[in-house]
Amino acid sequence: MQRRLKRKNHKASTPHSLTRQSTLRKSLLTLLRSLLPWKRAFKASSEFTPLYGENRPIEMRPQAYVETPQHRRIEWVEACGGPHRPLGKLPGGLRVGVIGGGPAGVTTAFEAVKAGAQVTLIEARHEVGGRARSVELSDKNVAEQGCMRFPPSASALFVLAKAFGFAFIERFPNPGTVPTLVSYGDECHIWTDAETNLPGFENIKAGWDAFIEGGCQINGRSFESCAKVVVWLESPQIEVRMKAVSTWQAYITEFQHDTFREGLQKIFGLTNITPPAGKHWTKDDFNRFGKLGIGSGGFGAFYNVCFLTVLRYVPNSCETDLASFAGYVDGKLQAMGIRSLWQSIWESATKQGLKSLLSTKATSVTKRTASDGRTVFVVRTESPQGPSELEFDELFINLTINVANRNLDLGRKGPDQLFPDATCEALKNMHMTLSTKITFQVPQSPLFNDPAFPRTLITDGDLPQAYCFDYGDPKTVVVMLAYAWEEDSRRLQSEKDPAKLFRRLKSLVEQVVAKSPYPQWAQILQPVGDIVLTHWQEDPYALGAFAFAEPGQDRHCATLFYDFEKKQGPYLIGDSYSHGNPWVEGALESSYNCFSAMVKQRGTLYHPDKAPVNLIRSGIYFYE
Ligand SMILES: Cc1cc2nc3c(=O)[nH]c(=O)nc-3n(C[C@H](O)[C@H](O)[C@H](O)COP(=O)(O)OP(=O)(O)OC[C@H]3O[C@@H](n4cnc5c(N)ncnc54)[C@H](O)[C@@H]3O)c2cc1C
Structure with a gap:
């Protein structure tokens, strides 16, 4: 369900005793005060650099899907x-x-x-x-309430976009690809490079990477690696692509009735197997993977969906090198709403x-x-x-x-x-799936001039994820304060009022960042204009994400x-x-x-x- 909140109109009630002139002065003052965040940001605009540096285009990488190796879509x-x-x-x-x-x-x-x-x-x-719902927040900014990140393997989409004068730019601000504040229990880390290990997540990352690169063994049966399947599916030759079939059939046969959690247990948890990278996952590892993945966002919301549903994102490269949608403004590439x-x-x-x-x-x-x-x-x-x-x-x-x-x-x-x-x-x-997003724009802040200032937050608590977006307006930044799935979304769904949900989430942010090197992070959360809230399961024309x-x-x-x-x-x-x-x-x-x-x-x-x-x-x- 999508709801918007208009900025409150601060119209003062005017006592009859006030002269017309003082009323006018007062309402002018009120107006100026209400414009202050904009004014401050505008004055300082020349000091701000783009949030993510130069926007560089990303090229498509066509491949077949593992379900349809017979053809490459485009x-x-x-x-x-x-x-x-x-x-x-x-x-x-x-x-x-x-x-x-x-x-x-x-x-x-x-x-x-x-x-x-x-x-x-x-x-x-x-x-x-x-x-593909891009809700306008201003002449430049949008709240991307539906789809917002696109892999270069999406060849049909990339070709359509190019034909209509659009493009995709590198680097959607996924956790670890931009400075990310990661909060787990009492731990808090600033993660700046997805290739490096996040403290506490070493065992999970080693295991997951080894599984993707090298496959696994279960009860004496070998499962080929997803990385190899991707290489086959990228081939222009159909005979090579068809090699993927026997591998994926083996996964279907083994995992079709398993939840994602049960599948992980078979690969990393069973004591009678040697798991990828050699070390079993502990209860804490499964918990961490559920809450935060390998630092990239938790899979716990999807622990109950079919193992194959989640895994197929890997051979189909749905999560690889995710990009943002963009168009040309004054000859320069700029992120924009995909609608x-x-x-x-x-x-x-x-x-x-x-x-x-x-x-x-x-x-x-x-x-x-x-x-x-x-x-x-x-x-x-x-x-x-x-x-x-x-x-x-x-x-x-x-x-x-x-x-x-x-x-x-x-x-x-x-x-x-x-x-x-x-x-x-x-x-x-x-x-x-259920899904909730809440998005708004805030005034630019000098805090973003620090290249290590977190652009993304992920936590194991009730605040699922937060992202900052740059649509090229030097005065504002767009913040998505919640991007929640399944049970996380169900918990947020009880709140229909965007302003109330915003306040609830902001107080969670304050608690999370208080223990981080960036306790001032919550200060950026000063919404200007609409707060857009969508609980997709309540949208009458979608009834789910x-x-x-x-x-x-x-x-x-x-x-x-x-x-x-x-x-x-x-x-x-x-x-x-x-x-x-x-x-x-x-x-x-x-x-x-x-x-x-x-x-x-x-x-x-x-x-x-x-x-x-x-x-x-x-x-x-x-x-x-
Ligand atoms: C929260 C969220 C995040 C997502 N993230 C991504 C992402 O990052 N990357 C990505 O590629 N995809 C993402 N998606 C999925 C993506 O949005 C869809 O795959 C995409 O919109 C394609 O959908 P579609 O054309 O099948 O249907 P839809 O986009 O749902 O279109 C269906 C249309 O039917 C209309 N309609 C409904 N009922 C009726 C009726 N009775 N009569 C007439 N019209 C009706 C609807 O209004 C709608 O316009 C996300 C979706 C959600 C909700």
Whole structure:
């Protein structure tokens, strides 16, 4: 749930005895006082250097996902001439509907329009972007309430961004990549280099690094290293990429029913094995890893999700070299809100004929047989203009799994069932994570002139993580004071008032930094303007942050992902239906897969040898 707090208007009540002049003087004083933080920052602006030095672009590093080693995602788009060229040809009269204007919906609508179809996008909110939600705080600053960090392996995203004049810059301020205050129990460290050991975390880091680089042994069976799988998946040769399959199958067979915590126990905790790096993890190590990872942020929130769900981030390089979204301002690269990308793509699609119904909510989807015997899809909608009914020849549904299931009952069985049984079961049974973010801008501070002054905080307490962002405004810094998941988010969720939650978190910061070399850190927390609070599980158009399989649910991910092959019912697009990545790149992957399947049925594919529908096949992995 997203709520904003406007800065309080300090309007003084005016006693009748005061003269008009003194009233005016008083209100001027009040106004000046309310502007003071800005004024101070503005005066000093020339003294401040950018928070993270020069913004340098980062290049993409294309690779296949371990679930789909048959293709590298962007090869089809590139073979067809890049994102501004069509990927195929569709009949001009084909009526294509897209429900949801998130990254997957906007991209699919853009592709369908370029291919020549008659396309209608239905979006419940007043703007496109979905969980790529960049809330404006000022003319430069944004609160990035949804997605905010992107790995160079996200090749579809990187290529789209470049085609629309955007880029990515090195170094999202992840813990350890920028000066980070790490608080664990009574310990407090300033961590400036992720490559160095954080005191107290040596055993975990040695074990984790050895596992990633060298694999592990469990009950006499060897598991190849994830690092080697990445090298295979980066290969331009399909035979090399396919080597990943037997390795990942071994992980699936061993870990499909394990929680992340149980999987770690098998690798590092069992006394009858020799763990990677040779030393077993102690109870304290598991606790530290849960609270703070290897210093990079705790995994405890995810201890109950499926081991494979978390581990696949490694071979798919989802967490490697995370970058920030950026654009060019006066010829210089500058971090900016990623919603701009989807807005630009949507504007381009609109110029090419896309019809959009914004502030229009789809309330039901059914199918019926038209007079010519073909199946058509009927979408009922509600908007400020009232209810309506639309009919489409092809339909793409870009809703999170919780919205699809709870709000539109898409997993229903019976006479008006839309999907095969296995898809319905998967739709009804997938878990979505909870997440809370609270973000605001503060005046720049001379404290940031100290290059070692922490830009990021992580703690084992109720304050999960805090980040400082630089969007190029010399007067302000954007602070995300909480980025919480699962139980951490559930605890914060009880507070709906952004100002109250801010005060609660600030007092936690004060306690944490009091024992650090930077007790003055809390002084920077003087919000100017809106405080933006989002509890994603309460957002009516998301009902969660993203799909994260619980033990045993990985097979559901596979079912949803491969649904496009069966072609029964509408196409499900979005990160909830990706197998390789529950992030933007996964959303784009599902969009291109389903779009290629639809064009194959209805029109002509360009470069069909590179189209995902002709390359990706289900059945390369087996589940019990
Ligand atoms: C807290 C958080 C952090 C994240 N961090 C990252 C990250 O760092 N990196 C990354 O790559 N990804 C991240 N993600 C995931 C990323 O935001 C999604 O993968 C991305 O938004 C793609 O989503 P999508 O297109 O599948 O769906 P969405 O973005 O959810 O779009 C779905 C659209 O459907 C609309 N809608 C809902 N109901 C209806 C209805 N009834 N009728 C019509 N329209 C409807 C919604 O308003 C929305 O616009 C994060 C997400 C969250 C919430």
